[in-house]
Amino acid sequence: MFKKLMNDEAGFVVSSELVLIATVLVLGLIVGLTSLRNSVTAELADLAAAIGNISQSYSYSAITGHSSSVAGTSFADVADFCETTLNPAAADNVCINVNQAAGSTEI
Numbered sequence: 001m002f003k004k005l006m007n008d009e010a011g012f013v014v015s016s017e018l019v020l021i022a023t024v025l026v027l028g029l030i031v032g033l034t035s036l037r038n039s040v041t042a043e044l045a046d047l048a049a050a051i052g053n054i055s056q057s058y059s060y061s062a063i064t065g066h067s068s069s070v071a072g073t074s075f076a077d078v079a080d081f082c083e084t085t086l087n088p089a090a091a092d093n094v095c096i097n098v099n100q101a102a103g104s105t106e107i
Contacts, residue, residue, distance in 0.1 A: 059074030 055078045057074070059072065061072040063070045063072075
């Protein structure tokens with residue numbers, strides 16, 4: 001019975017086939033994870049740009065009611081330290097810059 005079991009090759013997968021299948025799967029996984037990384041990076045860059053463009057300035061004028069009044073107020077958002085650097089080369093040391101690689105079609 002043991003000899004019959006050892007000689008039976010029905011449904012047996014040769015190890016070289018397993019290596020080939022595993023190699024193709026790993027290569028596909030690497031390509032998929034690279035695409036995922038690029039997509040996540042692009043979305044986070046969009047989020048960072050959106051947060052950077054939020055205007056925090058607001059104002060309202062004086063309000064007068066029947067028996068009281070409130071003076072108006074205002075607030076103006078100042079530029080971030082990255083936006084006001086006099087030396088643009090120094091800004092690269094303190095800011096996060098996301099640049100698309102030359103010749104790349106991915107966003």
